[in-house]
Amino acid sequence: TTGTVNSTNFTLTLAEGVYIWNCLATDNSSQTDFGDNNLTVKVDTTNPYINFIDVTTASGNYSRSYIDANISATDALAGLDTITFYIYNSTELVLNTTSSSSPFFINTTGLTDGIYYINATVNDTVGNLNNTETRTIMLDTTGPYINFTNITTAGNNSQSYIQANINSTDALVGLDTITFYLYNSSGSVLNTSSTSSPFFINTTGLTDGTYYINATANDTLGQSNSTETRTILLDTTTSTINSTYLGPTLVSYGDLVYFNATATDNIELNKCQAIILLPNSSSATVEDICSATLNYTVPQLTGTYNVNFTAIDNANNTNISEGSFFRVSNPINFTISANTTNSSVNVSIKMIDPLTSYIIYQNETNTSITSRLPVASYDFIFRTFNNSVQITMRGVNISEDNNKSISIDKTSTVSDYLKVYAVETDYNFTNSTLLINYSDVLYSNEERLNLFTCTNWTFVNRTCNSGWITITSNSTQNTTNNTFEYLTTSFSGFAISESAVAQSSSGGGGSVGGAGGAAPITTEEGLEISDDATCDDGIQNCQLMFDGLALCEEDVDCGGPCEACPTCYDGILNQNEEGIDCGGECDACPTCYDGLQNGAEEGVDCGGACQACPTCYDGIRNGNELGVDCGGECSSCIEALAPEIIKKLPYFILLIILLTGGYFGVKRVKKKMEKDEIEEQLVNILEKSFITPGREEVRNNREEYIKALELYNRLSKEKQHKYYETLSKFHSEVTYLENEV
Structure with missing residues (x-):
């Protein structure tokens, strides 16, 4: 049934936990009942x-x-x-x-x-x-920012250093290290680091060459970044201009002038050019003349054009070769006539710029030729007869000497002359050089060749009307090229002839004669050459032999064609010698008193033909001995120590002295008799050797000399001096005859 509804509120304080609760209701009739469901209550005050x-x-x-x-x-x-x-x-x-x-x-x-x-x-x-x-x-996934800043070297440079300025940043983790690298084709040159930015490096004293630089930055995470790699050329050496060519050096307007050069650089050549400075102060440039021969068309502006040859390398080092030039003048139609007496023989013509020696024009003819040429003074060179004759005329002004000629003749009709040329011209010139080659003629002695001139030569008749004169000045002979060169201001007849030459005793020689009687009759040493010369005329001269040859004496009447001249080494007693090859004009003859060891001596003035040399065993006190055979160079002397014995035995000693004196007295008499006998034997040997004629077999016998020497050494000094000179001559004679055999 419907009852009364009642509600109740209550509050409980519970600890954390999970609680289950329900409500129990009781009515007035004591009827009870729980709720349909239990309820759960969680008490939670703690954060998760x-x-x-x-x-x-x-x-x-x-x-x-x-x-x-x-x-x-x-x-x-x-x-x-x-x-x-x-x-x-x-x-x-x-x-x-x-x-x-x-x-x-x-x-x-x-x-x-x-x-x-x-x-x-x-x-x-x-x-x-x-x-x-x-x-x-x-x-941070990005490396640091890094770059080269201003003043860091780049490109090609004429210097020996490299600079680098490096800036690096890292906005997040921060910069750790900046590393700079410098290297070339051979490897690393420099590796250097820094922990701060900017980082400046100056590397000096580097040799010429190509280098590379870069830099790397790392942050604290190891992230890296790098600059670009720069290629740097260092070149402090100027290029070398090895050769230059400019030609022609004398031109007229409208003509082409050609340029070429060779140049080298230790690294690399960049430009090679000819810079032309015109007479009106303007300029023109002919590029790349090291790669080809390039030309420049001459404008209608006369005067001198100066030229600078320039070589520039990649580092802009510049080498300039100054001093070259070419000249521009108005043109003229120039006619030149050149001929020889032989119509089939042409004359080679060269016209040379005298300021540069450049050949402006060349041709050959035997008549006349005409060519358009710049007006100027030239040096003319004419060659003909197979280049055996060359005429150089200097300073010929072609505007004044146009339509003139030169004639050259070669003849062999002049006797006594090996070559004859004649030159005739109406050109005006400053001076001239005549060059004659004689390699095609026969001669005996090149040194005796001479150049002659005829001042009055008749060109038509080929005759000399003035006689031939030896050219002694302004003439040079070149025996290597077989030429005569003669500087002259006029032309006429010219000839080569061989003068007389004398043959010395050592060989050589040449013919005597030539030059139409103008040849000398003496040698270069001034010795006369004569058919009448003899070996007893008291004159040092030259005897004319056969085939025109002369043989000269070495001294007055000796040597060459005569008997040999005497000397101090011929083994003959001649000249004013005192002995064989000694004394007089020769060295003094040796003696036993000259303080020299010479002759057959065994020591200074002793031994051989002299008194025997002192020894330590000859029983004589000599040399520097202190006693007989003792002291000095010998063994030391021993002092006798027996005074008491002498006091005790006076009579015995006296007896010994008397006996000894008697013994030596007898011995001296005997020895004197023996020495007289020795001297007699020595005289017999020497007389047989020098007095008795026809006894050459004795003089040849060295045993006889040895016997004589032994006897000589046994004589006294006074008697040795008596026979010294004779014994020395005996020794020289024996030695000479032995050498002859």
Whole structure:
């Protein structure tokens, strides 16, 4: 039935936990009943647990573009409701994502370089909240900024140093190291580092060559970046101009002038050009003359054109060769006539610019030729007769000497002359040189060839009307090229002839005669050559032999065609010698008193034909001895120590003295008799050798000389002196005859 409805409010203070509750209702009739369902009450005042677990990116710097997060959260009572993950930077929220379960993994990729912050929050079902720490993460996938700034060397340079100034920055993780590299084809030249920017390097004392530089910067994450690599040429050496060519050096307007040069550079040549400075102060340039011969068309402007040859290398080092030039003058139709007496023989003509020695014109003819040439003074060179004769005329002005001629003749009709030429011309010239080659003629002695001139030569009749004169000045003979060169201001007849030559005793020689009686009759040494010369005329001269040859004496009446001249080495007693080859004009003859060891001596003035040399065993006190055969160079003398014996035995000693004196007295008499006998034997040997005629067999016998020497050595000094000279002559005679045999 319908009853009364009653409600009750109550409040309980409960500890954290989970509670189940229901309501029991009792009516007035004591009827009770619970509610249909038990209710659960959770009492939860604790925040959920949350944290980052493994693989979550920690605070720090990373060279990558992603961030990982792994979140763990729990709530033991009320239970988890939501986990929220945040990524943000200084300007915006980058990511906000949620999950209702744990663990919660997030991988965020494609992030740009920068500083990021991450954290996460969690709430349970009753609204309790918690959050993680905030992590700061720097992502940096880009190397530092780096570049070369001003003053860093680049390109080609004429210097011996390389400078570099390097700027580098890293806005995120920061700069770690800047490294500078300098190298060439052989390897590293310099490798240096710095931790700060800017980084300045100055490398000096480098040799010429090609170098390379670059630099690398690293940040603290190891990210790197590099500059460009610069190629640098160092070249402090100027190019070398080896040769230049300019020609012709004398032209008229409208003509072409050609240029060429050779140049080298230790590295590389860039430009090679001819810079032409015109008379009106303007200029023109002919490029690339080292690669080809290029031309320049001369404008209608007369005067001198100066030319500078220039070589420039890649480092702009410039070498200039100055001093070259060419001249421009008005043209003229110039006619020249040149001929020989033989119409089949042409004359070679060269016209040379005297300022540069450049051949402006050349041709050959035996009549006349006409050519357009610049007006100027030229040097003319004419050659003919197989180049055996050449005439050079200097300073011929072609505007004044137009339509003139030169004639050249060669004849062999003049006797006594090997070659004869004649020259006739009406050209005006400053001076001239005549060059005659004689390699095609026969002669005996080239040194005796002479050049002659005839001052009055009749060209038509080929005759000399003035006689031939030897040219003694302004003439040069070249025996290597077989030529005579003669500087002259006029022309006429010219000839080559061989003069007389004398033959010395050592050979050589030549013919006597020639030159139409003008040849000398003496040798170069001034010796007379004569048919009447003899070996007893008391004159040193030359005897004319046969075939025109002369043989000259070496001294007055001796040597050459005569008997040999006497000398101090001929083994003959001649001249005014005192002995064979000694004394007089020769060295003094040796003696036993000249203080020299000479002749047959065994020592100075002793031995051989002299008194025997002293020894330590000859029983005589001589030399520097202190006693008989003792002291000096001999063994030392021993002093006799017996005074007491002498006192005790006076009579005995006296007896000995008397006996000894008697003995030596007898011995001296005997020895004198023996010496007289020795002297007699020596005289007999010497008389047989020098007095008795026809005894050459004795003089040839060295044994006789040895016997005589032994006897001589046994004589006294006084008697030795008596026979010294004779014995010396005996020795010389024996030696001479032995040498002859």
